[in-house]
Amino acid sequence: MNKYIYKNYKVKKFFGQNFLIDKKLINSIISIINPKLNQNIIEIGPGFGSLTYPILKKNNNLTVIEIDKNLSSYLLLNNILKKNINIIESDARKINLSKLCNNKKKSLRIIGNLPYNISIQLLFHLFKYIEYIDDMYLMFQKEVANRLTGKINNKSYGKLSIMAQYKCYIKSVLDIPSIAFRPIPKVNSSLVYFLPYKKPKYFIYCKKTLNNIVFSAFNQRRKTIKKSLKNFFKIKEFKILGINEKLRAENITLKQYCSLSNFYTKNILKKYK
Incomplete structure (x- = not known):
C-alpha cells in the first residue's frame, strides 16, 4: 500500500484501524508466514491489502474478512483481487469458521492485524474453532503479546497466558514498531505465532x-x-x-x-x- 493512500480515507477509530505500510516488515511477515499454494488461508482485517497482495502471489485459496464496507469495496476495485479472493464483509467475531473449511481435511491458516480494542475478544472467538485451525499468525499490541507468551514467575504471566497456552503453543516471532503503521499508534506491536494442540496439553474435566x-x-x-x-x-x-x-x-x-x-x-x- 502506498503510505499516503490512507490520507484520502477517513480512519474509523471504533474499528481500531492502523494500516501496516512498512514494505521490509511486510516482506518479513510474508517470509515468516510462508504461504503455500492450495492452503486455506483466512486474513482478518486486510485493510488496503498490504499483506493480501503478496500472499496472493503464493496462494490461490485466500479469504479475507473485512468489517469496513469502504475497505472491502476498495479491494474489489482491483480486478486481480476480485477474481482471486473471497471477500467476506462482516465482523470476524460473528463468523463461523467451520463453514470456511473447503472440506473436513482442509484446515485453516489464519493471519491478521487485529484491532487493539477487540484483539483478546476476537482471539477467544477463534479459539472456539481451534479444531479447524492449523496455525495462526496474529498481530497484537506488544503488551498483549507479552501476556500471551508470559512465563511463570513473571509479571506478564496471568489469566490470558494460562487460558491461551492451554489451547496452543504460543511464540512471539517479530516485533513491529509503531512507525510501521498509519496512522501511527501509541504502542508497538508483535506478530504472534499460535500452534493449536491436536490434543489438550493437560486433561481437565471442566x-x-x-x-x-x-x-x-x-x-x-x-x-x-x-x-x-x-x-x-x-x-x-x-x-x-x-x-x-x-x-x-x-x-x-x-x-x-x-x-x-x-x-x-x-x-x-x-x-x-
Missing part, C-alpha cells in the same frame, strides 16, 4: 472450573493462593496436590492449575453422588 480458579487467583495476585483460593481449597488439599499454599498466582504452572481444577471438580462431583 474448562469453566479452570477459568474460575485462574480468575480468582489472579484477581488477587498479591495474595498467596491460600487466601485467593480459599473458597475452592483447604490448606490440606494444596498439600495433597503437592502445591505450596504460600505461593502466589504467578508462581503456579499451567499443569498445576489443571490439577487444581480437576481436584475441585472431582470433589464437587462426589458431593452430588
Whole structure:
C-alpha cells in the first residue's frame, strides 16, 4: 500500500484501524508466514491489502474478512483481487469458521492485524474453532503479546497466558514498531505465532472450573493462593496436590492449575453422588 493512500480515507477509530505500510516488515511477515499454494488461508482485517497482495502471489485459496464496507469495496476495485479472493464483509467475531473449511481435511491458516480494542475478544472467538485451525499468525499490541507468551514467575504471566497456552503453543516471532503503521499508534506491536494442540496439553474435566480458579487467583495476585483460593481449597488439599499454599498466582504452572481444577471438580462431583 502506498503510505499516503490512507490520507484520502477517513480512519474509523471504533474499528481500531492502523494500516501496516512498512514494505521490509511486510516482506518479513510474508517470509515468516510462508504461504503455500492450495492452503486455506483466512486474513482478518486486510485493510488496503498490504499483506493480501503478496500472499496472493503464493496462494490461490485466500479469504479475507473485512468489517469496513469502504475497505472491502476498495479491494474489489482491483480486478486481480476480485477474481482471486473471497471477500467476506462482516465482523470476524460473528463468523463461523467451520463453514470456511473447503472440506473436513482442509484446515485453516489464519493471519491478521487485529484491532487493539477487540484483539483478546476476537482471539477467544477463534479459539472456539481451534479444531479447524492449523496455525495462526496474529498481530497484537506488544503488551498483549507479552501476556500471551508470559512465563511463570513473571509479571506478564496471568489469566490470558494460562487460558491461551492451554489451547496452543504460543511464540512471539517479530516485533513491529509503531512507525510501521498509519496512522501511527501509541504502542508497538508483535506478530504472534499460535500452534493449536491436536490434543489438550493437560486433561481437565471442566474448562469453566479452570477459568474460575485462574480468575480468582489472579484477581488477587498479591495474595498467596491460600487466601485467593480459599473458597475452592483447604490448606490440606494444596498439600495433597503437592502445591505450596504460600505461593502466589504467578508462581503456579499451567499443569498445576489443571490439577487444581480437576481436584475441585472431582470433589464437587462426589458431593452430588
